[in-house]
Amino acid sequence: MILRRSIxxxxxxxxxxxxxAAQISAQQQQKEELKLPAVTLCVGNYQSEADAVRQLxxxxxxxxxxxxxxxxxxxxxxQILTGVQLNPLPxxxxxxxxxxxxxxxxxxxxxxxxxxxxxxxxxxxxxxxxIDRTGPFPGVLxxxxxxxxRDGGRLRHDQQYRCATLARMGAVVFSYDMVGFGDSEAYGWxxxxxxxxxxxxxxxxxxxxxLQSLNDVDSDSISVTGCSGGGTQTFLLTAIDERVKVxxxxxxxxxxxxxxxxxxxxxxxxxxATLETSNVEIAALAAPRPxxxxxxxxxxxxxxxxxxxxxxxxxxxxxxxxxxxxxxxxPEEDHGYQVKKRxxxxxxxxxxLKLDSxxxxxxxxxxxxxxxxxxxxxxxxxxFDDQHPLPKNAIQPGSIVSF
Ligand SMILES: [Zn+2]
Numbered sequence: 116m117i118l119r120r121s122i123x124x125x126x127x128x129x130x131x132x133x134x135x136a137a138q139i140s141a142q143q144q145q146k147e148e149l150k151l152p153a154v155t156l157c158v159g160n161y162q163s164e165a166d167a168v169r170q171l172x173x174x175x176x177x178x179x180x181x182x183x184x185x186x187x188x189x190x191x192x193x194q195i196l197t198g199v200q201l202n203p204l205p206x207x208x209x210x211x212x213x214x215x216x217x218x219x220x221x222x223x224x225x226x227x228x229x230x231x232x233x234x235x236x237x238x239x240x241x242x243x244x245x246i247d248r249t250g251p252f253p254g255v256l257x258x259x260x261x262x263x264x265r266d267g268g269r270l271r272h273d274q275q276y277r278c279a280t281l282a283r284m285g286a287v288v289f290s291y292d293m294v295g296f297g298d299s300e301a302y303g304w305x306x307x308x309x310x311x312x313x314x315x316x317x318x319x320x321x322x323x324x325x326l327q328s329l330n331d332v333d334s335d336s337i338s339v340t341g342c343s344g345g346g347t348q349t350f351l352l353t354a355i356d357e358r359v360k361v362x363x364x365x366x367x368x369x370x371x372x373x374x375x376x377x378x379x380x381x382x383x384x385x386x387x388a389t390l391e392t393s394n395v396e397i398a399a400l401a402a403p404r405p406x407x408x409x410x411x412x413x414x415x416x417x418x419x420x421x422x423x424x425x426x427x428x429x430x431x432x433x434x435x436x437x438x439x440x441x442x443x444x445x446p447e448e449d450h451g452y453q454v455k456k457r458x459x460x461x462x463x464x465x466x467x468l469k470l471d472s473x474x475x476x477x478x479x480x481x482x483x484x485x486x487x488x489x490x491x492x493x494x495x496x497x498x499f500d501d502q503h504p505l506p507k508n509a510i511q512p513g514s515i516v517s518f
Contacts, residue, residue, distance in 0.1 A: 154198075154383035157393070159375035164418060167370035167393070171426050174396055181433040188400050191392050195355055198384035199313045201320075205518045208234050210325055214242060215503055220489040222246060223282040227498040228289070229298075232321040233518065235510035236314070239298035239498045240269060240291030240322075243282035244331065253336035253468040254326035255281055256352070257290040258319065260343030260452075261306075261376060268296035270493050273452050277340075279488040280461065284470035287332050291322055293344065293378065298498050302505065303512030310516055311378045317518075319352040323359070335360070336468060340460060342366050342409075342452035347379040347394070354400035361467045363460050365409040366450050368398045370422050372415035399427045403434035407463040408442045409456050413449035420444045458482055 162170065178184045196202035210230040217226045226242045245252055257278055259268045268274075269290045278288040292299040294314050295306030308314065319339075327334040338361035341349045346367025353362040367374070370393060374380045385392055398406070408427070410419035424442040431440045443459035461483045465472050475484050499505045510516070 154388070155386040156380060156383060157373045157385040158380045159373060160371065160415075161373045161380075162371050164371045164422075168422060170391075170393060171370055171395060171422070174392065175426070175429070184430060184433050187396075188402075190390055191396055192355060192400060194387060194390050194392065195351065195384045195397065198382045198387075199316050200382070200518070201313065201317060201355075204320070205233070205317065207321070207324060210321065210328065211506075212325060212328065213498070213503075213506070216495075216498075218489075218491070218495065219246065220279075221487055223279055225279075225491065225496075227496065227503075228291075228325075229498045229506075230321065230325050232314070232318045233516050235508045236516045237299075237302075237506070237509055238291055238318045238322065238325075240289055241278070241496055243278040243286075243288040243290070245282050245285050245287070248285050248471070250287075250331035251333040252285055252287045252331055253338065253470070254323075254329070254332040254334075255286045255288045255464070255468070256319065256322050256326065256337070256339040256341075257288055258315075258339070258341035258345035258348035258352075259290070259293065259296070260341065260345045261293075263296070266493055268292055268300075270297055270496055272490055273454075273457070275490055276454075276485045276488045277452065277457050277460075280457070280475070280483060280485050281464060281470070283487055284461075284465065284472050284475060286464070286468060286470060287326065287329060289322055289326055291318070293348075294318075297496075301497070302499075302509070305513060306376075306378065308513065312382045313518075314516060315348060315378050316351055316355070319348055320356055323352075323356060327358075334358075338362060338464065338468060340365065340464070342456070343450060344374070344376060344379060345452075347374050350394065350398040350401070351384075353404070353406070354397050359401075359404065361405045361464070362401050363407045363409065363463060364398060365452050365456055365460070366411055366414055366416050368394055368408055368410075368419065368423050368427075369415040370395050370418070370426075395423050395426055398423075399430040401440075402427070402430045403436035403439055405439045405463070405467045406441075407460065408440070409459050410442060410444045411448040411450065411456070412444075412446035417446075454485070457485070 212230040340363035342365035346364040349364040353359045410416035
């Protein structure tokens with residue numbers, strides 16, 4: 116397994132980038148440069164592990180009961196939405212969903228999908244659905260991390276195993292591109308797009324709308340799981356959208372590492388003049404909804420059992436729901452969503468989404484059988500081709516998307 120995600124970002128030096136609010140958006144400049152204070156971007160290895168522990172202590176001292184936490188949680192949620200320029204939330208414009216190229220395999224099907232998160236701005240993905248079962252089914256969103264290349268992102272084999280196996284157990288699974296990956300890249304979009312964090316966060320919100328628009332999805336049973344940059348998308352979406360009922364952020368919730376890409380920490384969601392927070396507290400906004408933290412010894416989640424998990428569980432305790440958050444830690448594993456991490460996730464999803472794993476679990480090893488996954492080629496997974504042309508209203512790659 117090649118771990119390309121960590122190459123550009125894990126080596127980032129400690130960065131403290133202070134920018135003026137006016138720099139964030141030229142549009143905002145005229146209106147806000149006189150009234151907003153400077154903000155701080157917390158990027159990559161923003162602080163030492165020891166400083167991160169002290170920071171969590173500071174956070175914990177700001178509340179002592181559930182009502183005080185709820186006030187803090189609300190302020191954090193507002194800071195995220197304001198930071199990514201989605202406050203107030205934009206209008207939900209027509210998705211104009213395209214679902215086609217259905218392929219049928221034993222126990223599940225795969226289709227190629229696009230919808231408009233904003234008019235003309237397409238989100239590309241694949242939809243994995245159970246067959247020979249009776250719905251409605253829980254819906255699972257699967258964002259991906261920063262693995263690049265022609266078969267990176269949602270096209271990776273590990274992502275296909277994850278999606279197909281969940282579908283074979285009775286979930287409708289939507290796996291979708293980051294901006295500048297997969298089909299988005301093929302049509303000319305770059306991950307360096309200046310709105311990348313805003314576009315991806317909004318696309319995840321609209322991906323819930325998309326799942327809820329499907330007749331075979333139970334609108335009240337939506338969950339999300341992703342690793343690395345997909346883990347960031349997982350906890351950001353769970354924090355801002357109550358429709359997420361179960362979440363599994365993988366190898367990304369860290370007290371000292373804030374995510375090194377502009378789609379993770381390129382906008383001021385962590386630190387402003389009025390509130391300082393971190394991805395640990397953002398993940399804790401999931402409380403009291405079921406959440407599994409998957410962590411490993413080989414990256415910035417190495418301290419999770421001693422640092423991040425106890426902090427988050429203390430928030431769940433305020434709700435009287437300490438058991439709703441779990442940690443599966445793999446000290447020998449490295450960054451990524453490889454098989455052991457997937458095997459850690461499946462039982463949690465089976466339990467909380469009431470999936471049917473009959474026939475998929477080895478009675479001796481307890482391992483979930485992923486061998487029923489039919490790995491598809493990039494060409495098969497693509498949404499548009501000569502027979503299925505790109506919609507005429509698709510906006511030019513690189514355009515600034517209007518909100
Ligand atoms: Zn990114």
